[in-house]
Amino acid sequence: MKEKLTIIKVGGKIVEEADTLNRLLNDFSSLPGYKLLVHGGGRSATRIALQLGIESQMVNGRRITDAETLKVVTMVYGGLVNKNIVAGLQAKGVNAVGLTGADMDVIRSVKRPVRDVDYGFVGDVEKVDAEALAFLIRKGVVPVMAPLTHDGQGHILNTNADTIAGETAKALAAIFDVTLVFCFEKKGVLSDENDDDSVIPVLTPDLFKKYVEEGIVKEGMIPKLENSFSAIDAGVAQVVITSASSIGSGAGTIIRK
Amino acid sequence: MKEKLTIIKVGGKIVEEADTLNRLLNDFSSLPGYKLLVHGGGRSATRIALQLGIESQMVNGRRITDAETLKVVTMVYGGLVNKNIVAGLQAKGVNAVGLTGADMDVIRSVKRPVRDVDYGFVGDVEKVDAEALAFLIRKGVVPVMAPLTHDGQGHILNTNADTIAGETAKALAAIFDVTLVFCFEKKGVLSDENDDDSVIPVLTPDLFKKYVEEGIVKEGMIPKLENSFSAIDAGVAQVVITSASSIGSGAGTIIRK
Numbered sequence: 001m002k003e004k005l006t007i008i009k010v011g012g013k014i015v016e017e018a019d020t021l022n023r024l025l026n027d028f029s030s031l032p033g034y035k036l037l038v039h040g041g042g043r044s045a046t047r048i049a050l051q052l053g054i055e056s057q058m059v060n061g062r063r064i065t066d067a068e069t070l071k072v073v074t075m076v077y078g079g080l081v082n083k084n085i086v087a088g089l090q091a092k093g094v095n096a097v098g099l100t101g102a103d104m105d106v107i108r109s110v111k112r113p114v115r116d117v118d119y120g121f122v123g124d125v126e127k128v129d130a131e132a133l134a135f136l137i138r139k140g141v142v143p144v145m146a147p148l149t150h151d152g153q154g155h156i157l158n159t160n161a162d163t164i165a166g167e168t169a170k171a172l173a174a175i176f177d178v179t180l181v182f183c184f185e186k187k188g189v190l191s192d193e194n195d196d197d198s199v200i201p202v203l204t205p206d207l208f209k210k211y212v213e214e215g216i217v218k219e220g221m222i223p224k225l226e227n228s229f230s231a232i233d234a235g236v237a238q239v240v241i242t243s244a245s246s247i248g249s250g251a252g253t254i255i256r257k
Numbered sequence: 258m259k260e261k262l263t264i265i266k267v268g269g270k271i272v273e274e275a276d277t278l279n280r281l282l283n284d285f286s287s288l289p290g291y292k293l294l295v296h297g298g299g300r301s302a303t304r305i306a307l308q309l310g311i312e313s314q315m316v317n318g319r320r321i322t323d324a325e326t327l328k329v330v331t332m333v334y335g336g337l338v339n340k341n342i343v344a345g346l347q348a349k350g351v352n353a354v355g356l357t358g359a360d361m362d363v364i365r366s367v368k369r370p371v372r373d374v375d376y377g378f379v380g381d382v383e384k385v386d387a388e389a390l391a392f393l394i395r396k397g398v399v400p401v402m403a404p405l406t407h408d409g410q411g412h413i414l415n416t417n418a419d420t421i422a423g424e425t426a427k428a429l430a431a432i433f434d435v436t437l438v439f440c441f442e443k444k445g446v447l448s449d450e451n452d453d454d455s456v457i458p459v460l461t462p463d464l465f466k467k468y469v470e471e472g473i474v475k476e477g478m479i480p481k482l483e484n485s486f487s488a489i490d491a492g493v494a495q496v497v498i499t500s501a502s503s504i505g506s507g508a509g510t511i512i513r514k
Contacts, residue, residue, distance in 0.1 A: 051308075103340075
Protein backbone atom coordinates (compact mmCIF):
# COMPACT_ATOMS: atom_id res chain seq x y z
CA MET A 1 0.00 0.00 0.00
CA LYS A 2 1.26 3.46 -0.86
CA GLU A 3 2.01 5.97 1.89
CA LYS A 4 -0.25 9.01 2.12
CA LEU A 5 0.85 12.45 0.88
CA THR A 6 -1.17 15.66 1.19
CA ILE A 7 -0.53 18.45 -1.31
CA ILE A 8 -1.96 21.83 -0.32
CA LYS A 9 -2.25 24.70 -2.78
CA VAL A 10 -2.84 28.16 -1.33
CA GLY A 11 -3.31 31.38 -3.24
CA GLY A 12 -1.36 34.55 -2.84
CA LYS A 13 -3.90 36.24 -0.59
CA ILE A 14 -3.41 33.68 2.20
CA VAL A 15 0.39 33.83 2.28
CA GLU A 16 0.75 37.57 1.84
CA GLU A 17 -1.05 38.78 4.96
CA ALA A 18 0.52 38.14 8.38
CA ASP A 19 -2.71 36.94 10.05
CA THR A 20 -3.81 34.46 7.41
CA LEU A 21 -0.23 33.30 6.82
CA ASN A 22 0.25 32.57 10.50
CA ARG A 23 -2.97 30.61 10.65
CA LEU A 24 -1.99 28.65 7.56
CA LEU A 25 1.44 27.87 9.05
CA ASN A 26 -0.26 26.56 12.20
CA ASP A 27 -2.82 24.48 10.31
CA PHE A 28 -0.30 23.15 7.80
CA SER A 29 2.24 22.22 10.48
CA SER A 30 -0.49 20.29 12.35
CA LEU A 31 -1.26 18.11 9.31
CA PRO A 32 -0.02 14.57 9.95
CA GLY A 33 2.14 12.59 7.52
CA TYR A 34 3.97 13.52 4.35
CA LYS A 35 3.00 16.86 2.87
CA LEU A 36 3.89 19.46 0.27
CA LEU A 37 2.82 23.10 -0.10
CA VAL A 38 2.34 25.06 -3.34
CA HIS A 39 1.85 28.80 -3.06
CA GLY A 40 0.94 31.77 -5.23
CA GLY A 41 1.97 35.36 -4.67
CA GLY A 42 0.36 37.43 -7.37
CA ARG A 43 -0.73 40.32 -5.19
CA SER A 44 2.78 40.90 -3.85
CA ALA A 45 4.16 40.67 -7.38
CA THR A 46 1.66 43.26 -8.59
CA ARG A 47 2.51 45.55 -5.67
CA ILE A 48 6.30 45.30 -6.04
CA ALA A 49 6.00 45.67 -9.83
CA LEU A 50 3.99 48.85 -9.29
CA GLN A 51 6.62 50.17 -6.87
CA LEU A 52 9.24 49.48 -9.55
CA GLY A 53 7.15 51.28 -12.15
CA ILE A 54 6.23 48.10 -14.03
CA GLU A 55 2.59 47.80 -15.01
CA SER A 56 0.98 44.37 -14.49
CA GLN A 57 -0.93 43.25 -17.54
CA MET A 58 -3.46 40.46 -17.08
CA VAL A 59 -5.28 38.46 -19.79
CA ASN A 60 -7.92 35.89 -18.72
CA GLY A 61 -6.58 36.12 -15.17
CA ARG A 62 -3.05 35.28 -16.31
CA ARG A 63 -0.13 37.66 -15.97
CA ILE A 64 1.65 38.73 -19.14
CA THR A 65 5.29 38.13 -18.19
CA ASP A 66 7.75 40.34 -20.04
CA ALA A 67 11.47 40.34 -19.13
CA GLU A 68 11.06 42.91 -16.34
CA THR A 69 8.00 41.18 -14.92
CA LEU A 70 9.88 37.88 -14.94
CA LYS A 71 12.53 39.46 -12.69
CA VAL A 72 9.78 40.65 -10.34
CA VAL A 73 8.05 37.27 -10.07
CA THR A 74 11.40 35.49 -9.67
CA MET A 75 12.20 37.83 -6.76
CA VAL A 76 8.76 37.80 -5.19
CA TYR A 77 7.65 34.17 -5.65
CA GLY A 78 11.07 32.52 -5.37
CA GLY A 79 12.51 34.88 -2.75
CA LEU A 80 10.18 37.00 -0.64
CA VAL A 81 7.08 34.84 -0.40
CA ASN A 82 8.76 31.43 -0.55
CA LYS A 83 11.50 32.12 1.99
CA ASN A 84 9.12 33.70 4.48
CA ILE A 85 6.92 30.60 4.34
CA VAL A 86 9.95 28.33 4.71
CA ALA A 87 11.31 30.27 7.70
CA GLY A 88 7.81 30.35 9.21
CA LEU A 89 7.40 26.59 8.85
CA GLN A 90 10.85 25.94 10.32
CA ALA A 91 9.74 27.92 13.38
CA LYS A 92 6.78 25.50 13.69
CA GLY A 93 9.07 22.48 13.51
CA VAL A 94 8.38 21.66 9.84
CA ASN A 95 11.58 20.92 7.94
CA ALA A 96 10.63 22.89 4.83
CA VAL A 97 12.68 23.46 1.70
CA GLY A 98 11.72 26.12 -0.82
CA LEU A 99 11.80 25.00 -4.43
CA THR A 100 11.21 26.42 -7.86
CA GLY A 101 11.04 24.04 -10.80
CA ALA A 102 14.73 24.79 -11.47
CA ASP A 103 15.84 23.50 -8.07
CA MET A 104 16.88 19.85 -8.46
CA ASP A 105 15.22 20.14 -11.88
CA VAL A 106 11.89 19.24 -10.26
CA ILE A 107 9.67 20.91 -12.88
CA ARG A 108 10.74 21.38 -16.47
CA SER A 109 8.48 23.45 -18.71
CA VAL A 110 8.29 24.91 -22.21
CA LYS A 111 7.69 28.57 -22.95
CA ARG A 112 4.08 28.87 -23.98
CA PRO A 113 3.77 29.18 -27.77
CA VAL A 114 2.27 32.46 -28.99
CA ARG A 115 -1.25 31.95 -30.34
CA ASP A 116 -3.92 34.61 -29.76
CA VAL A 117 -2.01 36.04 -26.83
CA ASP A 118 1.73 36.34 -26.17
CA TYR A 119 1.97 35.53 -22.49
CA GLY A 120 5.73 36.11 -22.53
CA PHE A 121 7.93 34.15 -20.15
CA VAL A 122 5.23 31.74 -19.05
CA GLY A 123 5.92 28.03 -18.82
CA ASP A 124 3.64 25.10 -19.60
CA VAL A 125 4.65 22.13 -17.47
CA GLU A 126 6.37 19.36 -19.39
CA LYS A 127 7.78 17.06 -16.71
CA VAL A 128 7.72 16.77 -12.92
CA ASP A 129 10.55 14.75 -11.35
CA ALA A 130 8.55 12.78 -8.79
CA GLU A 131 11.63 10.79 -7.72
CA ALA A 132 13.53 13.93 -6.74
CA LEU A 133 10.57 15.17 -4.69
CA ALA A 134 10.06 11.73 -3.10
CA PHE A 135 13.76 11.64 -2.16
CA LEU A 136 13.20 14.80 -0.08
CA ILE A 137 9.74 13.85 1.24
CA ARG A 138 10.89 10.44 2.50
CA LYS A 139 13.69 12.16 4.41
CA GLY A 140 10.97 14.14 6.24
CA VAL A 141 11.61 17.29 4.22
CA VAL A 142 8.52 19.30 3.19
CA PRO A 143 8.79 20.92 -0.26
CA VAL A 144 7.36 24.44 -0.49
CA MET A 145 6.92 25.15 -4.17
CA ALA A 146 6.89 28.60 -5.75
CA PRO A 147 4.96 29.09 -9.02
CA LEU A 148 8.12 29.16 -11.13
CA THR A 149 9.57 26.52 -13.44
CA HIS A 150 12.53 26.41 -15.87
CA ASP A 151 13.06 25.41 -19.47
CA GLY A 152 16.32 23.49 -18.97
CA GLN A 153 18.13 26.12 -21.00
CA GLY A 154 18.81 28.54 -18.19
CA HIS A 155 15.51 30.41 -18.14
CA ILE A 156 13.05 30.70 -15.28
CA LEU A 157 9.41 30.71 -16.44
CA ASN A 158 6.34 31.99 -14.62
CA THR A 159 3.86 29.15 -14.09
CA ASN A 160 0.36 29.04 -12.66
CA ALA A 161 0.31 27.70 -9.09
CA ASP A 162 -2.85 25.59 -9.65
CA THR A 163 -1.11 23.92 -12.58
CA ILE A 164 2.03 23.26 -10.50
CA ALA A 165 -0.11 21.69 -7.77
CA GLY A 166 -2.08 19.57 -10.24
CA GLU A 167 0.92 18.34 -12.23
CA THR A 168 2.94 17.65 -9.09
CA ALA A 169 0.03 15.66 -7.63
CA LYS A 170 -0.31 13.62 -10.82
CA ALA A 171 3.41 12.79 -10.92
CA LEU A 172 3.59 11.92 -7.21
CA ALA A 173 0.50 9.71 -7.50
CA ALA A 174 2.82 7.07 -8.98
CA ILE A 175 4.62 6.89 -5.63
CA PHE A 176 2.17 8.08 -2.97
CA ASP A 177 -1.54 7.92 -2.16
CA VAL A 178 -2.10 11.62 -2.94
CA THR A 179 -4.77 13.97 -1.64
CA LEU A 180 -4.68 17.32 -3.43
CA VAL A 181 -6.28 20.25 -1.61
CA PHE A 182 -7.07 23.47 -3.45
CA CYS A 183 -7.71 26.32 -0.99
CA PHE A 184 -9.73 29.30 -2.06
CA GLU A 185 -12.02 31.91 -0.50
CA LYS A 186 -15.13 29.71 -0.01
CA LYS A 187 -15.54 26.60 2.13
CA GLY A 188 -16.04 24.45 -0.96
CA VAL A 189 -18.03 24.30 -4.19
CA LEU A 190 -21.35 25.97 -3.34
CA SER A 191 -24.76 24.91 -4.60
CA ASP A 192 -26.02 28.45 -3.87
CA GLU A 193 -23.47 31.19 -4.45
CA ASN A 194 -25.26 33.42 -1.93
CA ASP A 195 -25.05 30.83 0.84
CA ASP A 196 -21.51 30.17 2.05
CA ASP A 197 -22.68 27.09 3.90
CA SER A 198 -24.24 25.39 0.86
CA VAL A 199 -21.10 23.32 0.27
CA ILE A 200 -21.58 20.34 -2.08
CA PRO A 201 -19.94 17.52 -0.07
CA VAL A 202 -18.99 15.20 -2.94
CA LEU A 203 -18.68 15.66 -6.69
CA THR A 204 -18.39 12.79 -9.15
CA PRO A 205 -18.12 13.23 -12.96
CA ASP A 206 -21.88 12.52 -13.28
CA LEU A 207 -22.86 15.00 -10.56
CA PHE A 208 -20.50 17.60 -12.02
CA LYS A 209 -22.11 17.22 -15.46
CA LYS A 210 -25.57 17.56 -13.91
CA TYR A 211 -24.64 20.69 -11.88
CA VAL A 212 -23.06 22.36 -14.92
CA GLU A 213 -26.19 21.65 -17.01
CA GLU A 214 -28.37 23.06 -14.24
CA GLY A 215 -26.19 26.18 -13.98
CA ILE A 216 -25.36 25.45 -10.34
CA VAL A 217 -21.62 25.11 -11.08
CA LYS A 218 -20.43 27.83 -13.41
CA GLU A 219 -17.73 30.26 -14.56
CA GLY A 220 -14.27 30.01 -12.94
CA MET A 221 -15.24 26.93 -10.98
CA ILE A 222 -15.64 24.87 -14.18
CA PRO A 223 -11.94 24.84 -15.25
CA LYS A 224 -10.91 24.32 -11.61
CA LEU A 225 -13.13 21.24 -11.43
CA GLU A 226 -12.06 20.00 -14.85
CA ASN A 227 -8.45 20.18 -13.59
CA SER A 228 -9.49 18.28 -10.49
CA PHE A 229 -11.12 15.47 -12.48
CA SER A 230 -8.08 15.34 -14.75
CA ALA A 231 -5.91 14.83 -11.61
CA ILE A 232 -8.24 12.04 -10.46
CA ASP A 233 -8.08 10.41 -13.89
CA ALA A 234 -4.26 10.51 -13.64
CA GLY A 235 -4.27 8.56 -10.38
CA VAL A 236 -4.64 11.19 -7.63
CA ALA A 237 -6.73 9.54 -4.90
CA GLN A 238 -8.88 12.55 -4.13
CA VAL A 239 -9.07 16.30 -4.66
CA VAL A 240 -10.57 18.58 -2.03
CA ILE A 241 -11.76 22.12 -2.68
CA THR A 242 -11.99 24.09 0.53
CA SER A 243 -10.94 27.27 2.32
CA ALA A 244 -7.47 27.71 3.82
CA SER A 245 -9.05 27.93 7.26
CA SER A 246 -10.61 24.47 6.79
CA ILE A 247 -7.36 22.60 6.00
CA GLY A 248 -7.31 19.33 7.86
CA SER A 249 -10.87 19.75 9.16
CA GLY A 250 -12.38 17.39 6.60
CA ALA A 251 -14.69 20.19 5.40
CA GLY A 252 -15.03 21.16 1.76
CA THR A 253 -16.00 19.50 -1.50
CA ILE A 254 -14.43 16.12 -2.22
CA ILE A 255 -13.90 15.27 -5.88
CA ARG A 256 -13.91 11.55 -6.65
CA LYS A 257 -14.24 9.15 -9.53
CA MET B 258 39.78 8.64 3.42
CA LYS B 259 37.25 11.44 3.05
CA GLU B 260 35.83 12.34 -0.34
CA LYS B 261 36.78 15.69 -1.79
CA LEU B 262 34.40 18.67 -1.78
CA THR B 263 35.10 22.06 -3.34
CA ILE B 264 33.28 25.11 -1.96
CA ILE B 265 33.43 28.17 -4.18
CA LYS B 266 32.45 31.62 -2.94
CA VAL B 267 31.81 34.28 -5.56
CA GLY B 268 30.90 37.90 -4.94
CA GLY B 269 27.93 39.74 -6.33
CA LYS B 270 29.82 41.34 -9.19
CA ILE B 271 30.52 37.97 -10.85
CA VAL B 272 26.96 36.67 -10.71
CA GLU B 273 25.19 39.89 -11.62
CA GLU B 274 26.64 40.46 -15.07
CA ALA B 275 25.66 38.14 -17.92
CA ASP B 276 29.21 37.72 -19.27
CA THR B 277 30.97 36.94 -16.00
CA LEU B 278 28.05 34.83 -14.78
CA ASN B 279 28.13 32.71 -17.93
CA ARG B 280 31.88 32.19 -17.61
CA LEU B 281 31.45 31.23 -13.95
CA LEU B 282 28.69 28.75 -14.82
CA ASN B 283 30.97 27.14 -17.41
CA ASP B 284 33.99 26.99 -15.10
CA PHE B 285 31.96 25.80 -12.10
CA SER B 286 30.15 23.12 -14.10
CA SER B 287 33.53 21.80 -15.34
CA LEU B 288 34.85 21.30 -11.79
CA PRO B 289 35.07 17.58 -11.05
CA GLY B 290 33.62 15.95 -7.92
CA TYR B 291 31.37 17.19 -5.17
CA LYS B 292 30.90 20.96 -5.05
CA LEU B 293 28.92 23.77 -3.49
CA LEU B 294 28.56 27.41 -4.51
CA VAL B 295 28.03 30.41 -2.21
CA HIS B 296 27.11 33.70 -3.85
CA GLY B 297 26.68 37.35 -2.94
CA GLY B 298 24.43 39.84 -4.67
CA GLY B 299 24.98 43.21 -2.99
CA ARG B 300 25.05 45.29 -6.13
CA SER B 301 21.68 44.02 -7.35
CA ALA B 302 20.24 44.56 -3.87
CA THR B 303 21.50 48.15 -3.86
CA ARG B 304 20.08 48.76 -7.34
CA ILE B 305 16.64 47.25 -6.61
CA ALA B 306 16.49 49.04 -3.24
CA LEU B 307 17.21 52.31 -5.01
CA GLN B 308 14.45 51.61 -7.55
CA LEU B 309 12.09 50.99 -4.62
CA GLY B 310 13.17 54.24 -2.98
CA ILE B 311 15.07 52.51 -0.16
CA GLU B 312 18.49 53.95 0.60
CA SER B 313 21.29 51.44 1.20
CA GLN B 314 23.25 52.30 4.32
CA MET B 315 26.66 50.65 4.70
CA VAL B 316 28.90 50.59 7.79
CA ASN B 317 32.38 48.99 7.51
CA GLY B 318 31.31 47.43 4.23
CA ARG B 319 28.26 45.80 5.84
CA ARG B 320 24.70 46.63 4.89
CA ILE B 321 22.43 48.02 7.61
CA THR B 322 19.36 45.80 7.19
CA ASP B 323 16.12 47.44 8.31
CA ALA B 324 12.75 45.74 7.72
CA GLU B 325 12.37 47.10 4.18
CA THR B 326 15.95 46.26 3.26
CA LEU B 327 15.44 42.73 4.58
CA LYS B 328 12.57 42.30 2.11
CA VAL B 329 14.83 43.50 -0.70
CA VAL B 330 17.72 41.15 0.13
CA THR B 331 15.31 38.23 0.61
CA MET B 332 13.90 38.91 -2.87
CA VAL B 333 17.19 39.61 -4.57
CA TYR B 334 19.55 37.08 -2.93
CA GLY B 335 17.01 34.28 -2.35
CA GLY B 336 14.99 34.86 -5.53
CA LEU B 337 16.49 36.78 -8.43
CA VAL B 338 20.21 35.99 -8.09
CA ASN B 339 19.89 32.50 -6.61
CA LYS B 340 17.29 31.16 -9.04
CA ASN B 341 19.08 32.53 -12.10
CA ILE B 342 22.27 30.75 -11.02
CA VAL B 343 20.34 27.54 -10.34
CA ALA B 344 18.57 27.63 -13.72
CA GLY B 345 21.89 28.47 -15.40
CA LEU B 346 23.65 25.52 -13.77
CA GLN B 347 20.80 23.15 -14.66
CA ALA B 348 21.30 24.19 -18.29
CA LYS B 349 24.96 23.09 -17.95
CA GLY B 350 23.96 19.72 -16.53
CA VAL B 351 24.64 20.57 -12.88
CA ASN B 352 21.82 19.42 -10.60
CA ALA B 353 21.75 22.58 -8.48
CA VAL B 354 19.42 23.41 -5.62
CA GLY B 355 19.14 26.95 -4.27
CA LEU B 356 19.22 27.24 -0.50
CA THR B 357 18.99 29.90 2.15
CA GLY B 358 19.81 28.95 5.73
CA ALA B 359 16.07 28.47 6.35
CA ASP B 360 15.78 25.74 3.70
CA MET B 361 16.15 22.36 5.42
CA ASP B 362 17.34 24.44 8.39
CA VAL B 363 20.85 24.33 6.97
CA ILE B 364 22.11 27.52 8.66
CA ARG B 365 20.69 28.81 11.91
CA SER B 366 21.84 32.22 13.10
CA VAL B 367 21.23 34.78 15.85
CA LYS B 368 20.36 38.41 15.18
CA ARG B 369 23.52 40.38 15.78
CA PRO B 370 23.41 42.10 19.19
CA VAL B 371 23.48 45.90 19.03
CA ARG B 372 26.84 47.25 20.23
CA ASP B 373 28.35 50.35 18.57
CA VAL B 374 26.26 49.81 15.45
CA ASP B 375 22.72 48.45 15.01
CA TYR B 376 23.08 46.34 11.88
CA GLY B 377 19.38 45.46 12.00
CA PHE B 378 18.25 42.10 10.62
CA VAL B 379 21.73 40.65 10.25
CA GLY B 380 22.50 37.13 11.42
CA ASP B 381 25.65 35.75 13.03
CA VAL B 382 25.96 32.08 12.16
CA GLU B 383 25.27 29.75 15.05
CA LYS B 384 25.01 26.31 13.49
CA VAL B 385 25.44 24.71 10.05
CA ASP B 386 23.69 21.37 9.49
CA ALA B 387 26.46 19.51 7.67
CA GLU B 388 24.43 16.27 7.61
CA ALA B 389 21.57 17.91 5.70
CA LEU B 390 23.99 19.36 3.15
CA ALA B 391 25.86 16.04 2.85
CA PHE B 392 22.53 14.25 2.25
CA LEU B 393 22.03 16.42 -0.84
CA ILE B 394 25.67 16.42 -1.97
CA ARG B 395 25.98 12.62 -1.87
CA LYS B 396 22.87 12.40 -4.06
CA GLY B 397 24.78 14.45 -6.65
CA VAL B 398 22.88 17.63 -5.85
CA VAL B 399 24.91 20.87 -5.81
CA PRO B 400 23.82 23.38 -3.17
CA VAL B 401 23.82 27.01 -4.30
CA MET B 402 23.70 29.09 -1.15
CA ALA B 403 22.32 32.62 -0.91
CA PRO B 404 23.70 34.91 1.82
CA LEU B 405 20.59 34.55 3.99
CA THR B 406 20.07 32.57 7.19
CA HIS B 407 17.22 32.25 9.69
CA ASP B 408 16.83 32.47 13.45
CA GLY B 409 14.56 29.42 13.90
CA GLN B 410 11.77 31.74 14.98
CA GLY B 411 10.44 32.55 11.56
CA HIS B 412 12.79 35.37 10.61
CA ILE B 413 15.16 35.52 7.67
CA LEU B 414 18.44 37.28 8.49
CA ASN B 415 20.94 38.88 6.12
CA THR B 416 24.32 37.17 6.46
CA ASN B 417 27.71 37.89 4.92
CA ALA B 418 28.51 35.48 2.07
CA ASP B 419 32.18 35.04 3.11
CA THR B 420 30.97 34.01 6.56
CA ILE B 421 28.47 31.53 5.09
CA ALA B 422 31.23 30.01 2.94
CA GLY B 423 33.66 29.81 5.87
CA GLU B 424 31.21 28.34 8.37
CA THR B 425 29.81 25.89 5.82
CA ALA B 426 33.35 24.76 4.96
CA LYS B 427 34.19 24.26 8.64
CA ALA B 428 31.06 22.20 9.28
CA LEU B 429 31.47 20.08 6.15
CA ALA B 430 35.13 19.43 6.99
CA ALA B 431 33.87 16.83 9.48
CA ILE B 432 32.51 14.80 6.53
CA PHE B 433 34.52 15.79 3.46
CA ASP B 434 38.07 16.76 2.49
CA VAL B 435 37.15 20.41 1.87
CA THR B 436 38.85 22.95 -0.37
CA LEU B 437 37.39 26.43 0.13
CA VAL B 438 37.92 28.89 -2.73
CA PHE B 439 37.31 32.60 -2.22
CA CYS B 440 37.01 34.39 -5.56
CA PHE B 441 37.68 38.08 -5.77
CA GLU B 442 38.94 40.63 -8.30
CA LYS B 443 42.66 39.72 -8.21
CA LYS B 444 44.37 36.45 -9.16
CA GLY B 445 45.39 35.90 -5.53
CA VAL B 446 47.07 37.65 -2.62
CA LEU B 447 49.55 40.01 -4.24
CA SER B 448 53.01 40.84 -2.92
CA ASP B 449 52.90 44.07 -4.97
CA GLU B 450 49.48 45.67 -5.22
CA ASN B 451 50.48 47.34 -8.49
CA ASP B 452 51.45 44.06 -10.12
CA ASP B 453 48.51 41.74 -10.76
CA ASP B 454 50.91 38.89 -11.48
CA SER B 455 52.75 39.10 -8.14
CA VAL B 456 50.59 36.34 -6.64
CA ILE B 457 51.97 34.82 -3.42
CA PRO B 458 51.63 31.08 -4.17
CA VAL B 459 51.43 29.77 -0.60
CA LEU B 460 50.69 31.39 2.76
CA THR B 461 51.33 29.67 6.08
CA PRO B 462 50.64 31.31 9.47
CA ASP B 463 54.33 32.25 9.78
CA LEU B 464 54.53 33.74 6.31
CA PHE B 465 51.25 35.61 6.89
CA LYS B 466 52.63 37.13 10.11
CA LYS B 467 55.82 38.16 8.31
CA TYR B 468 53.95 39.77 5.37
CA VAL B 469 51.64 41.68 7.70
CA GLU B 470 54.65 42.98 9.68
CA GLU B 471 56.35 44.01 6.44
CA GLY B 472 53.17 45.78 5.26
CA ILE B 473 52.93 43.54 2.17
CA VAL B 474 49.57 42.13 3.27
CA LYS B 475 47.25 44.83 4.56
CA GLU B 476 43.78 46.32 4.95
CA GLY B 477 40.79 44.25 3.77
CA MET B 478 43.00 41.27 2.97
CA ILE B 479 43.90 40.79 6.65
CA PRO B 480 40.42 39.78 7.94
CA LYS B 481 39.92 37.63 4.81
CA LEU B 482 43.14 35.76 5.57
CA GLU B 483 42.35 35.53 9.28
CA ASN B 484 39.06 33.88 8.31
CA SER B 485 40.95 31.54 6.01
CA PHE B 486 43.36 30.46 8.75
CA SER B 487 40.44 30.01 11.13
CA ALA B 488 38.86 27.64 8.57
CA ILE B 489 42.14 25.73 8.30
CA ASP B 490 42.34 25.48 12.10
CA ALA B 491 38.80 24.05 12.08
CA GLY B 492 39.76 21.24 9.74
CA VAL B 493 39.33 22.64 6.22
CA ALA B 494 42.07 21.04 4.11
CA GLN B 495 43.00 24.16 2.17
CA VAL B 496 41.76 27.62 1.34
CA VAL B 497 42.48 29.19 -2.04
CA ILE B 498 42.19 32.89 -2.78
CA THR B 499 41.91 33.54 -6.50
CA SER B 500 39.86 35.23 -9.22
CA ALA B 501 36.61 33.80 -10.52
CA SER B 502 38.23 33.33 -13.92
CA SER B 503 40.92 31.12 -12.37
CA ILE B 504 38.57 28.59 -10.74
CA GLY B 505 39.86 25.11 -11.31
CA SER B 506 43.10 26.32 -12.92
CA GLY B 507 45.19 25.79 -9.80
CA ALA B 508 46.22 29.46 -9.84
CA GLY B 509 45.89 31.71 -6.81
CA THR B 510 47.19 31.81 -3.26
CA ILE B 511 46.93 28.60 -1.27
CA ILE B 512 46.49 28.97 2.47
CA ARG B 513 47.82 26.06 4.49
CA LYS B 514 48.83 25.15 8.03
